[in-house]
Amino acid sequence: xxxxxxxxxxxxxxxxxxxxxxxxxxxxxxxxxxxxxxxxxxxxxxxxxxxxxxxxxxxxxxxxxxxxxxxxxxxxxxxxxxxxxxxxxxxxxxxxxxxxxxxxxxxxxxxxxxxxxxxxxxxxxxxxxxxxxxxxxxxxxxxxxxxxxxxxxxxxxxxxxxxxxxxxxxxxxxxxxxxxxxxxxxxxxxxxxxxxxxxxxxxxxxxxxxxxxxxxxxxxxxxxxxxxxxxxxxxxxx
Amino acid sequence: xxxxxxxxxxxxxxxxxxxxxxxxxxxxxxxxxxxxxxxxxxxxxxxxxxxxxxxxxxxxxxxxxxxxxxxxxxxxxxxxxxxxxxxxxxxxxxxxxxxxxxxxxxxxxxxxxxxxxxxxxxxxxxxxxxxxxxxxxxxxxxxxxxxxxxxxxxxxxxxxxxxxxxxxxxxxxxxxxxxxxxxxxxxxxxxxxxxxxxxxxxxxxxxxxxxxxxxxxxxxxxxxxxxxxxxxxxxxxx
Numbered sequence: 013x014x015x016x017x018x019x020x021x022x023x024x025x026x027x028x029x030x031x032x033x034x035x036x037x038x039x040x041x042x043x044x045x046x047x048x049x050x051x052x053x054x055x056x057x058x059x060x061x062x063x064x065x066x067x068x069x070x071x072x073x074x075x076x077x078x079x080x081x082x083x084x085x086x087x088x089x090x091x092x093x094x095x096x097x098x099x100x101x102x103x104x105x106x107x108x109x110x111x112x113x114x115x116x117x118x119x120x121x122x123x124x125x126x127x128x129x130x131x132x133x134x135x136x137x138x139x140x141x142x143x144x145x146x147x148x149x150x151x152x153x154x155x156x157x158x159x160x161x162x163x164x165x166x167x168x169x170x171x172x173x174x175x176x177x178x179x180x181x182x183x184x185x186x187x188x189x190x191x192x193x194x195x196x197x198x199x200x201x202x203x204x205x206x207x208x209x210x211x212x213x214x215x216x217x218x219x220x221x222x223x224x225x226x227x228x229x230x231x232x233x234x235x236x237x238x239x240x241x242x243x244x245x246x247x248x249x250x
Numbered sequence: 251x252x253x254x255x256x257x258x259x260x261x262x263x264x265x266x267x268x269x270x271x272x273x274x275x276x277x278x279x280x281x282x283x284x285x286x287x288x289x290x291x292x293x294x295x296x297x298x299x300x301x302x303x304x305x306x307x308x309x310x311x312x313x314x315x316x317x318x319x320x321x322x323x324x325x326x327x328x329x330x331x332x333x334x335x336x337x338x339x340x341x342x343x344x345x346x347x348x349x350x351x352x353x354x355x356x357x358x359x360x361x362x363x364x365x366x367x368x369x370x371x372x373x374x375x376x377x378x379x380x381x382x383x384x385x386x387x388x389x390x391x392x393x394x395x396x397x398x399x400x401x402x403x404x405x406x407x408x409x410x411x412x413x414x415x416x417x418x419x420x421x422x423x424x425x426x427x428x429x430x431x432x433x434x435x436x437x438x439x440x441x442x443x444x445x446x447x448x449x450x451x452x453x454x455x456x457x458x459x460x461x462x463x464x465x466x467x468x469x470x471x472x473x474x475x476x477x478x479x480x481x482x483x484x485x486x487x488x
Contacts, residue, residue, distance in 0.1 A: 064306025064314075071305045072346050098369045106357060108310050119344060119365055124376065126364040127357055131336045138362065 015045045019052050026054040032242065033059035033235035056242050059234040062108065070116050075241060077234050082114035084226030085146065085167050086121065092215065094165050097122035100141050104128045104155070104204070105148035110169055114146055135159070147204035153183050155205040163214035169223050170204030183207055253283045257290050264292040270480065271297035271473035294480050297472040300346065308354050313479060315472050320352035322464030323384065323405050324359065330453065332382065332403050335360035340377050342366045342393070342442070343386035348407055352384055373397070385442035391421050393443040401452040407461050408442030421445055 018040065025034050034057045040046045055065035061079040069076025089096060101123040105111040111127060119125045128138050139145055139159040147155045148169035160166060174180050175198060183202055184190040194200045203219030210216050217223055256278065263272050272295045278284045293303035299317040307314025327334060339361040343349040349365060357363045366376050377383055377397040385393045386407035398404060412418050413436060421440055422428040432438045441457030448454050455461055 064310055064312065065303050067306035067309045068302025068304070071309060071350055072302055074302065076302075098371055100371070112309055112354075112357075116350075119350075119367075122367070122369040124364065124366055124370040126362065128362055129357075129360070131360040132362040133336055133338070 013041055013044060015043075015048060018044055018049045022049060022052045026052075026057065031057065032239040033057055033231075035060050035231070056245070057238055059231055059238055061113070061234065067108070067113070070113060070120075073120060077238060077241075078117065079109055079113045080230035080234060081110050081148075081169060081223060081227045082117050083234070084223060084230040085114060085169070086117050087230065088167070088217070088223070088226055089144070089165070092165075094144065094215065096144065099123050099143040101125045101144040101146070102128060102139050102142035103146045103148065104135070104139065105146075105150070105169075107148065110148040111146075114148065114169075118144070118146075149204050151204055152179070152202055153204070153206040155209060157206070157208050157212050160209050160212045162212050164212075166205055166209055166213040166216045167223065168203035168205040168217050168219050170202070171219060171224060172202050172204070173199050174202055175199045251279050251282060253281075253286060256282055256287045260287060260290045264290075264295065269295065270477040271295055271469075273298050273469070294483070295476055297469055297476055299351070299472065305346070305351070308351060308358075311358060315476060315479075316355065317347055317351045318468035318472060319348050319386075319407060319461060319465045320355050321472070322461060322468040323352060323407070324355050325468065326405070326455070326461070326464055327382070327403070330403075332453065334382065337361050337381040338379050339363045339382040339384070340366060340380035341384045341386065342373070342377065343384075343388070343407075345386065348386040349384075352386065352407075356382070356384075387442050389442055390417070390440055391442070391444040393447060395444065395446050395450050398447050398450045400450050402450075404443055404447055404451040404454045405461065406441035406443040406455050406457050408440075409457060409462065410440050410442070411437050412440050413437045 022034065025031050034053050036049055036053065038046060040049065050062060053063055055063045058066055058077055061077040066076045070078055096118065101118045103111050103115045103125065106127050106129045115125045115127045123144065126138060128135055132138060136159045140161050142161060142164055144165045145160060146167045146169060150170055150172065152172040152174065180194050180200060190200055201220045260272065263269050272291050274287055274291065276284060278287065288300060291301055293301045296304055296315055299315040304314045308316055334356065339356045341349050341353045341363065344365050344367045353363045353365045361382065364376060366373055370376060374397045378399050380399060380402055382403045383398060384405045384407060388408055390410040390412065418432050418438060428438055439458045
């Protein structure tokens, strides 16, 4: 598999009218230029929402395709009747896949948004201001109780695997269900949020079973949306 | 002048190799579909940096063209040796032209960035956290002393015209130079920042003569950059 092979495949999929969504599942083999392949995907079929054109559409509030994970978080907030407009939202992590589009969606929904990252001073202090706190850092249980204002909504986008017994005990000692699963599988999944946060948060998404399934659902939603947008664009204008 | 006329002109300019930069000076006549015209500009010649593709390039840190006003602010911060990484930056205003790209540039430079807007609760309080405060709201002298942490760097992007004598006196009473100019011209320019902020800020950009001239300089810089990027892209890749 070469870059040229993948480009040819993407171009074929771009051309075919019966294809509505294209997703390049990363990582691609090391010899493939992933950026070139991703850029080759027709923005109108880019159901991941990662193409710069869709990033620009999101920022400028034009119709386009929005990355699945942050779109799923918005869906979750809305369906749970969590107020967004006028709320203080803090997003920890500034990835292209989650942090930045998440911040943009929250801002477009009239939250006052702060984006934190590895260079942020007093991360717990900044996070404690949040009415809505989104953790998307990829660090096992890093968001502890002291990061969370009592009653805040905490969204845990992290998905980290624990295989070490001592680490397991640090987070899940006394949790029977987790103990059984860990004994059986030799591992368990944990987010970026420490389980102790459940004691202070007003609402907290579980890991696994929280943001993850929604991401997949939004991929389907994006595919339907892509189909509709393409049909709408295909209608001759006058 | 119709939308079709302007589209034809833009397409001609896109095609001509000796043209490196295209800028659609807004507002266009009411009957023209400005969004369609703006979208028609080749992103590689879009020296305003407003095309969604360039917005996406900025967000994903790919090489592209960056809107002039926020690019000028970054240039000013760097040349004045204002630290950015790890600093708390607050941007007031979330326009596509200034607020959003400004936030993105500051975030890319490792500041912890908060974007405020009309729905923000306790705007003075949020602004007071800022080491770097960027005001881009278009409201005459709205940012008063109580918005500013002593020693903070304050960037005034606003450009508002005062013609009313009482309003003039509220901001500039006792300022001889302004008095003379106002008496002569019947108007004066003021930013979004109240002049009293000079007493608390560590650094403050003047209006006029601060961000404005830099915006124009960056338009020239963008044109040179566009030329270089196009030449680089034209080099055959093996």
